Amino acid sequence: MARKLILSDHPEEVRKLTESYIQSGNLNFLFGSGASMPAIKVAGNIEAEINSLLIGGNTADANLMAFEFIEELAEASVDLLIEVDEPSVKRTLDNYVDFLSILDGILFERKNILLPRQANLFTTNYDLFFEKAASKLPRVTMNDGFDRTSAVDSRYVFAAEKYFDRTYRSGISNDRLAELPILNLIKVHGSLSWTRYNDKEIRFNDDNFALSGHVQKNNPGEVSKALAKRAVILPNIRKFESTLMERVYFDLLRLFSNSMEKDNSLLICFGFSFGDEHILDITKRALRNPTAQLIIFAYSDTDANSFEDKFCQHRNVVVIDPGSGKRIDFSTFNSILREVGPAGGKPQ
Template sequence: MVRSHIISNDDEETAKILAPYIQSGNLNFLIGSGASLPAIKTAGDIEKKLDKLIKDGKAKEADREMVGFIEAIGETYKQLKDDPIYSDDLDEAFNNYSNFISIVDQILFFRKNEILPRQATIFSTNYDMFIEFAASKSPSISINDGFDRSSGQSENFAFAPEKYFDRTYRASSLYARRVEIPTINLIKPHGSLNWTKRGSDLIYNASAVQPLTPAEKADPVKVSEYLSKHFLIMPNFRKFHETLMERVYYDLLRLFSKSMEQENVALMAFGFSFSDEHILDITKRSLRNPTSQLIIFAYSHDDIALYQAKFAKHRNVSVIGPPAGTNINFLRLNNILSAVLPEIKNG
């Protein structure tokens, strides 16, 4: 049966719940569209719209709706890349992500378990580029997104999933002592705004696809071409444009499954509704591993019951939720994780 923790404003009390899992577990995070608020609306809205349009036989209208959703995310990317001053909503989301990866980096650095690798893995179903940009502004943080950057001659880096989970060490020239550098793996099963195809390869392309004109949006062929240029798994209805996209999607889901099968694995979910049937199914099957632990941060008090219903048969699931009338937003999550740091340092 799912355990629920209704937390107070005392983040240190919540930190005591989390500290044992963070200190001694293989650490994973599952990030959904709720994390990118308020800069980007949640994917749940678009999923419902697409579902209804497709069920009503309006596939072309569903494609146009998806174009609008992608273009909105593309606008945030343009601002992150080109604008020296961010809007309030964009600045809030960017700072939340920046603080999050900084806290995770510190957790990996300070935790005392020397048997476990100094690695954490972030699984994100979001198309946006907040984590990548946050990492680029913090050069001390090492992010591994699965692309081969061994050649600095091009911005079009090839996807090389075998590079995931590589460990990085720094050696002392005086004593030849090796020290592992904290690394964060970033795995995006639904694709990313800057993923595209070149020949038979998936590449990271720093240039975003240009938005459509109003006239082009009225042309079903142009709309279809626009969607096919993006290496994205469309919400809810799995629409694969080609075999390469399908293969990459299932390869990344297998990485998620494999990560959850590790001994003493902890998966912390935030901003994720588990409405994705594939990820929900893999998570439930992985929870058969008796040493695994799923910790879900519920945004609102009402969300607690929804998660309890989804995982009713599982004992290794904990839902951390707020009292009625309050919420756990990204800022609060970061405060809770920050409160874990003293527990780890002194543990």
């Protein structure tokens, strides 16, 4: 069964356990909507609510709910990218910047030359906090899966195989190669900055985060058309509005599965409920790998109990419980990682 550690009772044990796995494992992180609080509300039961409408045959209301959910995220992303002075957005962005800085430092100082200086950042979030945070850290290299080597008119095309690239730098006076830390950002549900081109390829579009404009919400046709422009996996049982999105979705899920099947793979989960059945099933299958390890940082003790139930058959799962009445928010999560990283994880 899954092991549970209570952070408030055993902070040093939590730190040592986290450090031991990070220093010896192939690093993977899984982030959900909880990571973007308080700027963006937790997704909650949005998928169940939309599914209930679809099952009842009320497609128009299901589409409207999905549209309003995505537009709320887009509005927050507009504030983020134009740097509106909103305390909740600034606080959330600071958390992401802090995390990327700490992780980059951990990878840079890795002592095991057999392990890549890479970490995979899997997220189901559509928002652009990871991308904006990386732009604040010039020394951090983030690979978002877009091929920028041969673009025409900045039409960067998404290519999942880019995640297999490793980057090296040679010295000026010798040919010695040094691998640079790379953070692979893998957005399994798509992104507000993705756009579909003729339903044949996904292109990066830094204008696509914008709001959809004056859509008449009482017009089901307009709502459906606005949804179709977004290159995202919709939060419902139908999920796919196109064959292209279905293919990309399963390509990225396969990448998630393959990453967990490597020797000594570590998956650290934060802000994710494992409510997505596809990801939950893949994670459980991947944990059949006896060298794989999953560490889940639970927001509350209630969440910790839920994770224990979901992974009750898996011995290679550790659930970090904050303790009764306490919380593990993003800043707390970063403080634990900071103890693992060099120089206290200060920005480079």
